[in-house]
Amino acid sequence: MAKVYDSISADLQAFIHAQPMFFVSTAPLARDGHVNLSPKGLDTFRVLTPTRVAYLDLTGSGNETSAHLRENSRITFMFCAFEGKPNILRLYGRGRVLLAGSPEYLELAPGFPALVGARQIVVADIARVQTSCGEAVPRMQLINQRENLLAWARAKGDEGLDRYRRTNNVRSIDGLPSDFGAEVDEEVNTKKG
Numbered sequence: 001m002a003k004v005y006d007s008i009s010a011d012l013q014a015f016i017h018a019q020p021m022f023f024v025s026t027a028p029l030a031r032d033g034h035v036n037l038s039p040k041g042l043d044t045f046r047v048l049t050p051t052r053v054a055y056l057d058l059t060g061s062g063n064e065t066s067a068h069l070r071e072n073s074r075i076t077f078m079f080c081a082f083e084g085k086p087n088i089l090r091l092y093g094r095g096r097v098l099l100a101g102s103p104e105y106l107e108l109a110p111g112f113p114a115l116v117g118a119r120q121i122v123v124a125d126i127a128r129v130q131t132s133c134g135e136a137v138p139r140m141q142l143i144n145q146r147e148n149l150l151a152w153a154r155a156k157g158d159e160g161l162d163r164y165r166r167t168n169n170v171r172s173i174d175g176l177p178s179d180f181g182a183e184v185d186e187e188v189n190t191k192k193g
Helices: 010-018 064-072 103-111 148-168 179-192
Strands: 003-005 022-026 036-040 045-049 052-058 074-080 088-099 118-132
Touching (some): 022 064, 036 064, 064 074, 064 179, 088 103
Antiparallel strands (some): 003 118, 022 036, 022 074, 045 052
């Protein structure tokens, strides 16, 4: 049976930190827009307070989360127990993006591992915390974290990552601007003015 809480308890925080991966889901307001669901790993999630969380977001093929949060701020996180006692935890909230180098990003960054390719931190204020049984989630064992994305980012280097983001991380697949895209648009407009 599902249980609903107002905040993240110490027990739930321990459960979150024991999970080697989590899922992030966002969606645009448009009815025919694409819902985004992304798996994340590499020790990038932090509970900041009982009602605020954050994760370090690495450069990837797109930037749907940023574009959706910029438009409507809705976000859901999900954690599943693949080992031990079955459990599913969902955190529902409102999020925003802190771009790398911004004052808020620099304030939170020391709480995360220094990972190559970090592009932003997503911060969310949580309004609903819900657990459910997870009895149908399979048992699986973690062999190790994949570091392929880190190797890819290392090979690109800072300039290559910047070019990649300017090409692939500016707009969502539905055409919504990401926070990074808004920064690029502002930069272009400043040069025109």
